[in-house]
Amino acid sequence: MRVSVLGELSGAIAHELNQPLTAILANAQAARLLLAEKSPDLGMITEILGDIVQEDNRAGEVIRRLRRLLRKGEIKSGPVDLNDLVQSTLRLLHSELIGRRVRVDLALTDQLPLASGDPVQLQQVVLNLIMNAMDSMNSTVPPRRLITIGTRVRTDAHIEVTIADRGRGVGVEAAGRLFQPFFTTKEHGLGLGRSICSTIVKGHGGELGIDNNADGGVTATFTLPVQEAMASAS
Amino acid sequence: MTEPSTTVFLVDDDPGVLKALTRLLRAAGHEVRAFTSPQEFLARHDPSVPGCAVFDVAMPGVDGLQLQAALSAGGIDRPLIFITGVGDIPTSVRAMKSGAVDFLTKLVNDRELLDAIGRAAESDAAARRSQMEVAAIRGRLAKLTPREREVLTHVVAGRLNKQIAYDLGTVEKTIKVHRGRMMAKLGVRTVADLVRLAELAGIRVQRGS
Numbered sequence: 001m002r003v004s005v006l007g008e009l010s011g012a013i014a015h016e017l018n019q020p021l022t023a024i025l026a027n028a029q030a031a032r033l034l035l036a037e038k039s040p041d042l043g044m045i046t047e048i049l050g051d052i053v054q055e056d057n058r059a060g061e062v063i064r065r066l067r068r069l070l071r072k073g074e075i076k077s078g079p080v081d082l083n084d085l086v087q088s089t090l091r092l093l094h095s096e097l098i099g100r101r102v103r104v105d106l107a108l109t110d111q112l113p114l115a116s117g118d119p120v121q122l123q124q125v126v127l128n129l130i131m132n133a134m135d136s137m138n139s140t141v142p143p144r145r146l147i148t149i150g151t152r153v154r155t156d157a158h159i160e161v162t163i164a165d166r167g168r169g170v171g172v173e174a175a176g177r178l179f180q181p182f183f184t185t186k187e188h189g190l191g192l193g194r195s196i197c198s199t200i201v202k203g204h205g206g207e208l209g210i211d212n213n214a215d216g217g218v219t220a221t222f223t224l225p226v227q228e229a230m231a232s233a234s
Numbered sequence: 235m236t237e238p239s240t241t242v243f244l245v246d247d248d249p250g251v252l253k254a255l256t257r258l259l260r261a262a263g264h265e266v267r268a269f270t271s272p273q274e275f276l277a278r279h280d281p282s283v284p285g286c287a288v289f290d291v292a293m294p295g296v297d298g299l300q301l302q303a304a305l306s307a308g309g310i311d312r313p314l315i316f317i318t319g320v321g322d323i324p325t326s327v328r329a330m331k332s333g334a335v336d337f338l339t340k341l342v343n344d345r346e347l348l349d350a351i352g353r354a355a356e357s358d359a360a361a362r363r364s365q366m367e368v369a370a371i372r373g374r375l376a377k378l379t380p381r382e383r384e385v386l387t388h389v390v391a392g393r394l395n396k397q398i399a400y401d402l403g404t405v406e407k408t409i410k411v412h413r414g415r416m417m418a419k420l421g422v423r424t425v426a427d428l429v430r431l432a433e434l435a436g437i438r439v440q441r442g443s
Contacts, residue, residue: 015319018340019248022290026254029344033261048257055250 020059027052079114082151089126101142102134107150115159115224117204125197129163129220136167157226164219169212240355241265241285245275281308286354290317310361313354371435374420382416390432
C-alpha cells in the first residue's frame with residue numbers, strides 16, 4: 001500500500017526530490033572542479049558546502065512530508081479549510097497541469113466552514129482525485145481538458161468537494177468495483193489510489209463517490225462533516 | 235577543464251538549482267548568464283553573443299514559437315539544450331518544437347552536460363562562421379556590375395563563353411573580359427570555387443535556353 005501511494009505520486013515527488021538532488025550534484029561537481037585549481041577559492045567552496053547542507057535538508061523535508069502522508073492509523077485532527085487545501089494542492093500540481101494542458105475551473109464557495117481532519121491525508125485525497133481526473137483525460141483533445149473543482153455546504157452540515165473531469169468516464173462493469181483495492185482502468189495504474197482515498201474519507205466521517213456525468217467524464221464527490229458538527233457529535 | 239569557454243544562457247526556475255548549475259558551469263570555465271524564468275530570458279536575450287542556451291524548466295506559460303523566435307533572432311539558431319524530468323513528455327515535445335538540439339534527463343551528470351555544451355557551442359560557432367562568410371561574399375557580390383552579375387549566373391550554369399555571348403547578344407571577347415573582372419572581384423580562380431561561392435550566397439542558376 002505504501003509503495004503504491006508512492007507510485008501514484010511518483011511524478012510530483014520525483015520532481016520535488018530531483019530539484020534538491022540536482023542542486024546538490026551540481027554544487028558538489030562545481031566544488032570538485034574548484035578544488036582541482038591551483039589556488040582553490042575556499043570561500044566559494046565553503047559557500048557551496050553550506051548550500052549542499054541546505055539542499056539536503058530540503059530533500060529530507062520532502063521525505064518527512066511523505067512519511068507523514070503514508071503513516072497509517074491515527075488521524076491528526078485539526079481545522080481544515082478545504083478551499084485552501086484545494087488551492088495548495090493545485091499549486092503542487094501546477095507544472096503537471098500545464099504540461100498535460102489541463103485547465104482548472106474553480107467553483108469554490110466563499111466563507112466555507114472549516115472541516116475537521118488531517119490536512120496531509122486530506123490533501124492526499126484531493127491530489128489523488130485530481131491526478132485521476134488528469135489521467136482520464138489523456139485521450140481527450142487538449143482544448144477540452146478541463147477539471148472543475150467545487151466546494152459547498154450541504155444542508156446536513158457536511159462540506160462537499162466535487163472534482164469533475166471530461167475524460168473517458170467509467171463503464172457500468174467498472175463502476176461497481178471502483179473502490180476495490182487493485183482495481184484499475186488505467187494501463188499502468190496500481191488500482192490503489194481510490195481505495196486509499198475512500199479509506200481516508202471514511203476515517204474522517206465522510207463519503208467518497210464517483211459518478212459518470214451526463215455529458216461525459218466523471219465527477220468525484222467527497223463529503224466531510226463541518227468542524228462544529230463533529231465537535232458536538234463527540 | 236580543457237574545452238574552450240563559451241557563453242551559456244541558463245534558465246532555471248529553481249533558485250537553488252540555478253545557483254548550483256551556474257557555479258558548475260563557471261568552474262568549468264564558461265561565462266554564464268542566469269535567468270529564473272523563460273520570460274526573463276526572452277526579455278534579456280542577446281542574440282549577438284555566441285554560445286548556447288540551457289533550459290531546466292517546465293516552461294509554464296511559455297509560447298514555444300516565441301522562444302524559437304528569440305533563439306533564432308539575429309539569423310543564427312542558438313543551440314538549445316534541454317534538461318527534463320524523467321518521462322516529462324509534454325515539456326520535451328514543446329522543447330523540441332522550440333528547436334532543442336539536445337535532451338538531458340535529471341539527474342544530469344557534469345560530463346554529459348559539459349559535453350553537450352561543447353557540442354552546442356561548436357555548432358553555434360560554425361553557424362556564425364558561415365554567416366560571416368556569407369556576409370563577406372555578399373559584400374564582394376555587391377561590387378559587380380549588372381553585366382558581370384549576369385555573366386556570373388551564366389558561368390555557374392556551366393555555359394561556355396561563346397554560348398553566353400550569343401545569349402547576351404555580344405561577342406565572346408567581351409564576355410571574356412567581363413568574366414575575368416568578375417572572377418577577380420570575387421577573388422576566385424576556378425569555376426568550381428565560383429559555383430561554391432554562388433551556392434553559399436544563394437544565387438539562382440541561369441538555365442540556358
